[in-house]
Amino acid sequence: MEKLQEERIRTRNVRRILDAATEVFARKGFDGTRITEIAEASGLPKANVYYYFGSKDDIYRAAIARLIQGWDEALEEIALEKDPAEAFTRYVTAKLRLSHQHPTESRLFANEILRGAEFLTEQERKHIRDVTNYRVAVIEAWIAAGKIVQVDARHLLIMLWAATQFYADFQPVVRDALGNRNLESADFDAAARCIADTILAGLIPRDSEPT
Amino acid sequence: MEKLQEERIRTRNVRRILDAATEVFARKGFDGTRITEIAEASGLPKANVYYYFGSKDDIYRAAIARLIQGWDEALEEIALEKDPAEAFTRYVTAKLRLSHQHPTESRLFANEILRGAEFLTEQERKHIRDVTNYRVAVIEAWIAAGKIVQVDARHLLIMLWAATQFYADFQPVVRDALGNRNLESADFDAAARCIADTILAGLIPRDSEPT
DNA sequence: GTCTATATTTTGATAGAC
DNA sequence: GTCTATCAAAATATAGAC
Numbered sequence: 001m002e003k004l005q006e007e008r009i010r011t012r013n014v015r016r017i018l019d020a021a022t023e024v025f026a027r028k029g030f031d032g033t034r035i036t037e038i039a040e041a042s043g044l045p046k047a048n049v050y051y052y053f054g055s056k057d058d059i060y061r062a063a064i065a066r067l068i069q070g071w072d073e074a075l076e077e078i079a080l081e082k083d084p085a086e087a088f089t090r091y092v093t094a095k096l097r098l099s100h101q102h103p104t105e106s107r108l109f110a111n112e113i114l115r116g117a118e119f120l121t122e123q124e125r126k127h128i129r130d131v132t133n134y135r136v137a138v139i140e141a142w143i144a145a146g147k148i149v150q151v152d153a154r155h156l157l158i159m160l161w162a163a164t165q166f167y168a169d170f171q172p173v174v175r176d177a178l179g180n181r182n183l184e185s186a187d188f189d190a191a192a193r194c195i196a197d198t199i200l201a202g203l204i205p206r207d208s209e210p211t
Numbered sequence: 212m213e214k215l216q217e218e219r220i221r222t223r224n225v226r227r228i229l230d231a232a233t234e235v236f237a238r239k240g241f242d243g244t245r246i247t248e249i250a251e252a253s254g255l256p257k258a259n260v261y262y263y264f265g266s267k268d269d270i271y272r273a274a275i276a277r278l279i280q281g282w283d284e285a286l287e288e289i290a291l292e293k294d295p296a297e298a299f300t301r302y303v304t305a306k307l308r309l310s311h312q313h314p315t316e317s318r319l320f321a322n323e324i325l326r327g328a329e330f331l332t333e334q335e336r337k338h339i340r341d342v343t344n345y346r347v348a349v350i351e352a353w354i355a356a357g358k359i360v361q362v363d364a365r366h367l368l369i370m371l372w373a374a375t376q377f378y379a380d381f382q383p384v385v386r387d388a389l390g391n392r393n394l395e396s397a398d399f400d401a402a403a404r405c406i407a408d409t410i411l412a413g414l415i416p417r418d419s420e421p422t
Numbered sequence: 423g424t425c426t427a428t429a430t431t432t433t434g435a436t437a438g439a440c
Numbered sequence: 441g442t443c444t445a446t447c448a449a450a451a452t453a454t455a456g457a458c
Contacts, residue, residue, distance in 0.1 A: 009441075027326055031243025035434065045443055050435065107325050110380070114318050114325075115238060117383040125387055132388045149412070154389050155405035159374045162381075166373035169321070172328040173372075176336055177343045178365050194366035201360070202413030220423075246452065256425055261453065 014052050016042045022063045026107035030060055030115060060119060064112060067105045068124055074098055084142050085204065089196045092164060096195075099168035100188045106168035132157060148203040156199075163195050225263055227253045233274045237318035241271055241326060271330060275323060278316045279335055285309055295353050296415060300407045303375060307406075310379035311399045317379035343368060359414040367410075374406050 020041035024033045035056060039046040053059045075094060099106055112119055132154070139153035167174055171183060178187060231252035235244045246267060250257040264270045286305060310317055323330055343365070350364035378385055382394060389398060 006441075013441095029240035029243045029322070029325075032240045033242070034432085036432090046434095047436085047443055048441080051441070051443095054435095056434070110321065111240070111325055113381050113383055114240075114322055120383075128384065129387050151409060152401055152405045155402050156409065158377060158385060158388055158402070159406055159409070161384075162373045162377035163370045166369060166376075170324050170373075172324055172331075173339065174369060176340050177369055190363055191366050191369070194363045195370055198362060198367065198370070198410055198413040200413070202409040202411070206417060217423080224423090245450085247450090257452095258425055258454085259423080262423070265453095267452075 010052070013042075013044060013048070016044065017049055017052060017059065018063050018066055021059045022067070022108050023104050025060060025063060026104050026111055029111050030056075030119070035059075063108060064119055064124075067108055068127070070102070070105060071098070072127075084148050085200055088160070088200060088203070089192075092160060092196045092199075093192045095160070095164035096167060096188045096192050099164055099166075100183070100185070103168035103171060106165055110165070110169045146205065149205055151203065160195070160199070164191075167191055221263070224253075224255060224259070227255065228260055228263060228270065229274050229277055232270045233278070233319050234315050236271060236274060237315050237322055240322050241267075241330070246270075274319060275330055275335075278319055279338070281313070281316060282309070283338075285313075295359050296411055299371070299411060299414070300403075303371060303407045303410075304403045306371070306375035307378060307399045307403050310375055310377075311394070311396070314379035314382060317376055321376070321380045357416065360416055362414065371406070371410070375402075378402055 017038065020043075021033075021038045024037050024041055028037075033056070035049060036046055038059065039049045042049070049059075053062070075091075075098075117125070135157055136153040139148070139151075139156065142148045143150055143153070167183070167188065174187075175181065175183060228249065231254075232244075232249045235248050235252055239248075244267070246260060247257055249270065250260045253260065260270075264273070286302075286309075328336070346368055347364040350359070350362075350367065353359045354361055354364070378394070378399065385398075386392065386394060
């Protein structure tokens with residue numbers, strides 16, 4: 001009974017610490033983050049943070065690992081096998097939903113990349129490469145089948161990634177550009193429509209549409 | 212004569228410090244940057260850095276101000292008055308050239324936004340809003356004139372900004388996505404072609420093209 | 423303008439009582 | 441598991457000789 005109780009406390013506190021750490025790391029980066037700030041944000045005393053994690057490095061690595069895992073789970077349902085129009089639309093919508101609901105994780109990732117991606121493990125980078133390569137293959141198959149026009153698949157994927165991630169990472173700029181109000185679901189819907197419509201209109205061959 | 216010599220030394224050292232500071236701030240953020248590191252990167256002793264700038268805040272503000280000014284000068288020639296196809300192509304090309312040749316400045320800006328854009332002055336934010344509003348008006352005029360299809364001008368501008376800036380800020384990811392090599396001019400050319408072609412194909416009305 | 427020495431504060435991390 | 445007290449190292453910033 002006590003063991004179970006202990007486990008529950010541990011799980012809860014580790015979660016609190018990682019939530020707080022993700023937020024502070026995302027804003028201030030690894031070197032700019034003070035353990036004290038993570039402790040305060042998590043509602044736990046600093047020494048308690050050190051009880052669960054041996055060092056700042058450990059916390060950071062754990063936060064990054066959790067982020068990658070979360071992205072994977074959120075996006076794994078988006079297979080690109082189907083009809084191009086539907087696949088692109090679903091991908092853009094799913095990524096924008098992530099930007100809307102989990103901007104902090106997105107910003108932590110951005111900060112890690114700005115740092116030079118030194119903390120990303122070779123395994124994590126290989127995973128990113130694999131996912132990209134798989135999607136490139138699918139897109140090139142679509143091109144070969146005449147379902148979409150000739151296009152550089154890798155740059156196309158980068159464009160989709162960039163356009164969707166921007167709404168999380170650069171929110172202050174997006175707010176200014178949209179007219180200084182807080183971002184709501186409607187804004188993300190409008191973004192999804194703009195990105196998907198524009199890109200699809202450019203990708204779908206002009207003679208195959210009106211079937 | 213001595214006055215002039217002094218001025219020259221000052222100008223050169225201030226420049227060195229701001230160059231070094233831009234690089235370190237871009238990588239580690241404001242809180243993560245140590246004055247010692249700026250001093251080392253600039254080749255000047257730490258106390259000398261304090262001779263030119265009163266505090267870390269001062270250096271940071273100066274670096275941000277210089278960056279905004281540089282962007283303005285680089286992009287001011289890109290007026291959107293002309294033909295939409297040419298205007299979009301030139302804008303994308305110009306922004307990608309900036310991402311290629313001055314990625315550090317771009318990353319410093321990204322870091323400042325991740326921080327919450329607290330150091331951007333109201334004047335600088337207003338400037339961003341003004342530039343955006345002006346371009347929105349131009350795009351909406353094009354739509355009204357039937358030169359491009361109906362589209363949300365603000366989200367379209369965000370998409371262009373995002374797609375071009377990504378190549379500077381997320382270079383490690385871009386490298387992985389393109390196949391693990393260093394980015395060269397050819398990659399930026401391919402990116403420009405992909406972005407401009409795809410978006411233009413989606414924007415130009417289908418019946419007005421083959422004139 | 424340049425640079426050594428140093429005051430002062432804050433940080434990551436630990437020891438040890440409860 | 442929780443938390444107070446504290447250390448050693450590192451940080452920002454300054455004083456003052458050259």
